[in-house]
Amino acid sequence: MHTTDAINTRRTAKVLAEGPWTPSLTQDEQEKLSEHLLNLAAKAPYHYKSAERYKIGMQSSSLPFRCYTLDGATCNALASKLEALDPPPGKILNMLWAAELLIITTWLPDIFGTPPEQRIMEPLPFVGNLRNMEHIAATSAAIQNMLLGATAEEYPNYWSSGGVLRQDAARKILQISMEEIMLGAVFIFPKDALEKASQTMPGKLREEGKALPNFSKKVTL
Ligand SMILES: Cc1cc2nc3c(=O)[nH]c(=O)nc-3n(C[C@H](O)[C@H](O)[C@H](O)COP(=O)(O)O)c2cc1C
Numbered sequence: 001m002h003t004t005d006a007i008n009t010r011r012t013a014k015v016l017a018e019g020p021w022t023p024s025l026t027q028d029e030q031e032k033l034s035e036h037l038l039n040l041a042a043k044a045p046y047h048y049k050s051a052e053r054y055k056i057g058m059q060s061s062s063l064p065f066r067c068y069t070l071d072g073a074t075c076n077a078l079a080s081k082l083e084a085l086d087p088p089p090g091k092i093l094n095m096l097w098a099a100e101l102l103i104i105t106t107w108l109p110d111i112f113g114t115p116p117e118q119r120i121m122e123p124l125p126f127v128g129n130l131r132n133m134e135h136i137a138a139t140s141a142a143i144q145n146m147l148l149g150a151t152a153e154e155y156p157n158y159w160s161s162g163g164v165l166r167q168d169a170a171r172k173i174l175q176i177s178m179e180e181i182m183l184g185a186v187f188i189f190p191k192d193a194l195e196k197a198s199q200t201m202p203g204k205l206r207e208e209g210k211a212l213p214n215f216s217k218k219v220t221l
Pocket residue numbers: 010011012013159160161162163183184202203204205206207
């Protein structure tokens with residue numbers, strides 16, 4: 001699929017399953033898809049390296065973001081663990097049951113001063129400087145690359161803020177440090193998800209604000 005077609009075809013598809021689905025891809029195919037999308041994320045432009053404090057063990061990359069991938073079975077396992085929480089989460093369970101792959105993407109804020117020994121919340125608000133703005137911008141570009149890549153391969157997809165996945169209880173299950181700030185939980189659904197699902201919800205703002213003169217202005221000098 002041509003890039004323009006992928007951009008034009010990409011749309012939010014929140015796929016809700018009534019119970020855990022068996023992945024339509026083999027384990028090997030799931031791994032390959034995950035690797036393909038991560039490679040696209042790595043190709044996104046980025047301006048500033050992440051702070052040294054984030055370069056831990058294998059996670060030594062200078063990229064200002066980190067990606068955590070969950071295959072279909074792990075999404076179902078996560079749903080079972082989240083179901084046991086009080087109160088149990090809502091529609092995210094239905095999406096985890098449907099997902100073929102989940103790529104949780106965090107960005108790595110520059111922080112100033114000594115961080116607390118333990119965090120039960122993400123470091124919000126973060127310092128609103130140019131570097132942090134550009135860390136987020138780079139991470140967003142990486143996420144969009146993955147959405148377009150999934151669209152090009154005809155996998156319905158959805159960029160979620162993460163909801164309950166941001167919270168302390170889920171972060172402990174996922175082992176994602178609270179020092180990192182979740183920017184997107186990227187759901188990748190099976191190719192036949194739209195026919196298979198009891199319900200699919202579109203993005204609320206799909207048609208909103210698209211008229212060119214309403215967001216662009218020609219500069220004449
Ligand atoms: C940073 C970001 C976070 C988002 N988080 C959510 C979310 O938590 N829940 C949701 O329903 N949609 C979320 N969306 C998807 C938007 O609702 C969707 O992109 C918008 O309605 C436009 O629809 P489209 O993606 O089909 O063009 C998010 C999009 C972005 C860029």
